[in-house]
Amino acid sequence: MSSPDHEVLELPGFVLESGAVLDPARLAYRTYGELNADRTNAVLFPTWFAGDHHANEWLIGPGRALDPREYFVIVPNLFGNGVSSSPSNTPPPHDAAAFPGVTVRDNVRAQHLLVTGTFGVERLALVLGCSMGALQTYQWAVSHPDMVARALPYCGAPATSPHNQVFIEGLRAALTADAAFDGGRYGTPPAAGLRAFSRVYAGWGFSQAFYWEETWRQLGFASLEDFLTGFWEANFAGYDANDLLAMLWTWQHADVATTPGMDGDVKRALGSITARTLALPAEKDLYFPPEDEVRAARYIRGGEVRVIPGIWGHLTGGGANPVDAAFIDAAVRDLLSE
Amino acid sequence: MSSPDHEVLELPGFVLESGAVLDPARLAYRTYGELNADRTNAVLFPTWFAGDHHANEWLIGPGRALDPREYFVIVPNLFGNGVSSSPSNTPPPHDAAAFPGVTVRDNVRAQHLLVTGTFGVERLALVLGCSMGALQTYQWAVSHPDMVARALPYCGAPATSPHNQVFIEGLRAALTADAAFDGGRYGTPPAAGLRAFSRVYAGWGFSQAFYWEETWRQLGFASLEDFLTGFWEANFAGYDANDLLAMLWTWQHADVATTPGMDGDVKRALGSITARTLALPAEKDLYFPPEDEVRAARYIRGGEVRVIPGIWGHLTGGGANPVDAAFIDAAVRDLLSE
Structure with missing residues (x-):
């Protein structure tokens, strides 16, 4: 299946970690550039919360770090984002509030089928992502150490910290305090x-x-x-509430330590990473503070951290500030050259 | 008027900065210790958001910095806190959602009448307060430089920063997203x-x-x-929603620069302070970060800042953590000894 804007991989009978089945799960993605003959130039770049593949495009293009003349960049859309399978686009029995919890690992598993099955790629030159994209990046590096040559998580972490979960609880409580939400069965x-x-x-x-x-x-x-109305309210006003909650669920449950075989031990999970890993936390990020990635890097062999300086906080990773965008672009180039 | 727990000063025809009149305004307060013969041992200790005089008592007592055997400590309750005049206890036409906006300066003016009129005190040995109590402390030092010998604001600032206002907007939006709020006319x-x-x-x-x-x-x-339910939800569940919003309004509009005669110039306002000022921001306070008080101290003659180290964030000032409580207690002693 395809549209002018993106492709969709249908995954029949896709069994989630929870046991629920999406039949099919629909993984939307877009690619940039061409896969080379020996399939060594593929880069995977998962999306963040409430974004789609367009949100990553500032880092992709001629003359940018992810130059499509050199790399084949695959951008898979997060389940729940309204483009891949989501509460808003899934038929019963998994529509709306009945959409099951999808984990980061469920996302990674679907992406793995795309990368290996659709494209026949056995090793990714780079996996990178911002925020929830970083959660997916760490999970890729833990779940498929043999496939990830390099990992560049930015403005994210290998697990959603307790404070970050409290932040999410506040968002959820605010959204659902509106009686019009009606347990997710809203019309309006x-x-x-x-x-x-x-x-x-x-x-x-x-x-x-x-x-x-x-x-x-x-x-x-x-x-x-x-700014509060024109930027923030406008950003979420068009979003489906159940989709937002589905992504929050994914976010809140992210933790590489719960990967099968890791026995809940985050040090063990991070110690299993073989990718050359460069993490870029933002200096003043209030919910993925640099401490998260600094702590994580201690347990990753050769794990490197470069703090992105400045005052843009979490949205440092959004690409809207030219100085931050240049910092991230340069870091991606550096890692790809190693 | 009095109750077993606190006294009330009635202020007939109390005109607010907005022009609205509380007739009477009722300023609830409690005192600890005895005023000495020459009236030089008075300490004013205003309350914080959603607290009353009891919330300050951890710093008051025999052997503590504010020892009632030595000092006469006056704790006035913030308007809107449900003890002083508030939406929940004011008759029409200023009841509930019709309660007028009360500024920090309105609070200070009522407290000034208490200090001078009720107690005949012309000079306060110390004004101190936490969070919204700090907002009041700075305002006292600006409005009555001749009366404030020492000022010790902690976990607060001379003005509510733009980010802090955004935090407040989030609180307000969350509370009022509930249709049961009904513009403040709720029964339940x-x-x-x-x-x-x-x-x-x-x-x-x-x-x-x-x-x-x-x-x-x-x-x-x-x-x-x-913790989220037993501490946080329990803390606010019994609070009147209009009272919370009234205090948020006071908080959001706090700014010493808007003091008459200061022409909106925060540097001028802070430069007019003559009190020996010691500010105690908490290292990891997320909404009154140390930068606020460090910036302010630059413009206060002899202004000193001691950052309270640790991870308790804003609630460092709450007195629940013995290490932080000892730090604050010691700072109050140091300042009083100067």
Whole structure:
């Protein structure tokens, strides 16, 4: 199946870790560039929370680190994002609020079928991703050490920390406090809940200093209230509430330590990584703080951390700030050259 | 007027900065110790958000920094806190959602009438306070430089920063997303909104590391979910929603720069302070980060900052952690000895 914008891999009878079955699961993806003859130039670049393949395109293009003249870049869409299988696009019995919990490992397994089955790729030159994309990157490196030559997680971590989970609990509680949500059986979207969700998110997405310096002006907004409505509320207003909750569930349950065979031991899971790993936390990220990746790197052989300096907080990884984008682009080049 | 627990100063025809009139405004307070003959041992210790005079008592007592055998400690309750005039206890036309916006300066003016009128105190040995109590402390030092010998704001700032305002917007949006709130005209409390408010607050109240280290176990909780419900939800569940919103309004509008005569210039406002000022920000406070007080101290003559180390975040100032409590107690002693 295809559309002008992306392709879809249908996975019949796809059994989730929970035991629930998506029949089929639909994994949407887009590729950039051409796979070379010996299939050694493939890069996998999973998406973040509430983004789709377009959100990664700032790092892909001629003259950029992921140059499609050199690399074959595969961008798979996260389950729940409204493009891959999601509450909003799945028929009964798994529609809407009945959509099952999908783990990061479920995403990785579907992506593995895409990479190996559709493209016949046995080894990825690089897996990289931002935020929930970083959660997937670490999981790839743990689940398929033989397949991942390099890993570059940015603004993310190998597990969702307890504080990060509390942040997610706040988002969920805000969204579902709106009675219009109705346990996920809404007809009309829960507008007040989505607005609350957006305003809660606003405080976490950028750093304290970003707001002090009124750096939102660089994004074209004239006032703080204008930024809260025109950027944050607009960003989530069109999103399906059940889709957001499905992605939050995936996020909240992310932990490489729960990979089968790792016995819940994060050190063991990270110690099994063989990829050359370069992690890029953002200096003032409020929910994936640098400490997360610094701690993780201790247990990864040769694991390197480069903190992205600056005040853009978690959205450092979004590509909207040219200085941060250049930092990330340079790091990807460095890792690919090793 | 009095009760077994606290006294109340009635202020007839109390005109707020907004022009609205509380007739009377009721300022609840409690005192500890005795005023000495020359009235030089008075300490003013305003309360924080969603707390009352009891919340300050950990720092008051024989052998503590604020020893009632030596000092006369006056603890005035913040307007909106449900003890002083608040939406929940004010008759029409200013009841419930019709309660007017009360500024920090309105609080300070009422407290000034208490200090000078009721007690005949012309100079305070110390004004101190945590969080919204710190906002009031800075305002006292700016509004009445002749009356404040020493100021010790902790876990607070002279103005609510833009990021802090975004945090407040998230709290407000979460609380009011519940249709049961009904524009403040609820009969039954908006339980889902209060729950969301609590869960959003949970991520901000303590640091990321506090949750990593499961430091909530020190507070007697057995699991993270237990902590979210037993500590956070329980803390706000009994609060009146309009009272919470009234205090948030006060908090959000706090800024010493808007003091009459300061022309919106925070440097000028801080430069007018003559109190010996010692600010204690908490190292990992997520909404009053140390940068706020460090920046402020630059403009206060002799302004000193001591960062409270540790992982308790904003609630470092709450007195529940013995190490932090000892740090604050020692700083208060040091300042009082100067």
